[in-house]
Amino acid sequence: QDIVTGVKNRIRVYPDFPKKGILFYDIFPLFQTPSLLNDVVRLFVQRLQPSDTSNEQQAIDVVVGLDSRGFLFGPSLANHLDASFVPIRKKGKLPGEKYSVSYSLEYGVDALEIQADSIKSGQRVVIVDDLMATGGTMSAACKLVQQLGGIIKECQCVIELTGLKGVEKLPDGVPSYSIVQYE
Numbered sequence: 672q673d674i675v676t677g678v679k680n681r682i683r684v685y686p687d688f689p690k691k692g693i694l695f696y697d698i699f700p701l702f703q704t705p706s707l708l709n710d711v712v713r714l715f716v717q718r719l720q721p722s723d724t725s726n727e728q729q730a731i732d733v734v735v736g737l738d739s740r741g742f743l744f745g746p747s748l749a750n751h752l753d754a755s756f757v758p759i760r761k762k763g764k765l766p767g768e769k770y771s772v773s774y775s776l777e778y779g780v781d782a783l784e785i786q787a788d789s790i791k792s793g794q795r796v797v798i799v800d801d802l803m804a805t806g807g808t809m810s811a812a813c814k815l816v817q818q819l820g821g822i823i824k825e826c827q828c829v830i831e832l833t834g835l836k837g838v839e840k841l842p843d844g845v846p847s848y849s850i851v852q853y854e
């Protein structure tokens with residue numbers, strides 16, 4: 672639990688950013704204490720460790736990181752799990768054949784994309800981002816991974832804003848985990 676407190680203590684909270692009425696949680700200070708990135712990744716990894724470490728069937732094949740702060744944690748997590756890393760990006764950023772899903776924002780809609788050949792059917796996937804608020808972004812990401820036939824073992828975030836009940840938006844049966852929770 673000390674690790675969680677250490678992480679929480681390095682998250683800065685900014686009222687009225689990026690606009691009035693929004694409370695913004697800044698995760699970048701974590702990266703000014705190098706050991707904290709390790710702690711975060713270790714907590715993520717712990718959740719995914721197979722109960723029987725000799726069972727290759729249970730290993731994670733792919734870590735999916737969400738645009739853009741999921742890219743800060745995803746590759747480290749993938750490295751620890753000896754898994755590949757795959758980005759999900761906002762529309763128009765990825766080349767080649769893609770799958771796309773639209774999701775609603777506070778005002779209007781946007782789309783997320785994944786490269787069509789990045790996940791093979793039946794691969795075991797973990798999705799990582801910095802923060803879950805309404806859950807709109809994470810649930811859209813789940814749909815993309817499932818369209819490619821990926822099996823989502825867990826959605827992982829550093830921060831969860833529990834009052835927004837984002838977890839309830841996730842597809843049925845998809846587990847989620849956050850290190851630090853705020854109401």
Ligand code: 5GP
Nearest residue numbers: 694695696698801802803804805806807808
């Ligand atoms: P949601 O789709 O769950 O409403 O919003 C989550 C997405 O918005 C995440 O990709 C996250 O990076 C970003 N986001 C929303 N609010 C915050 C915040 O207060 N701090 C940070 N770091 N990201 C946020």
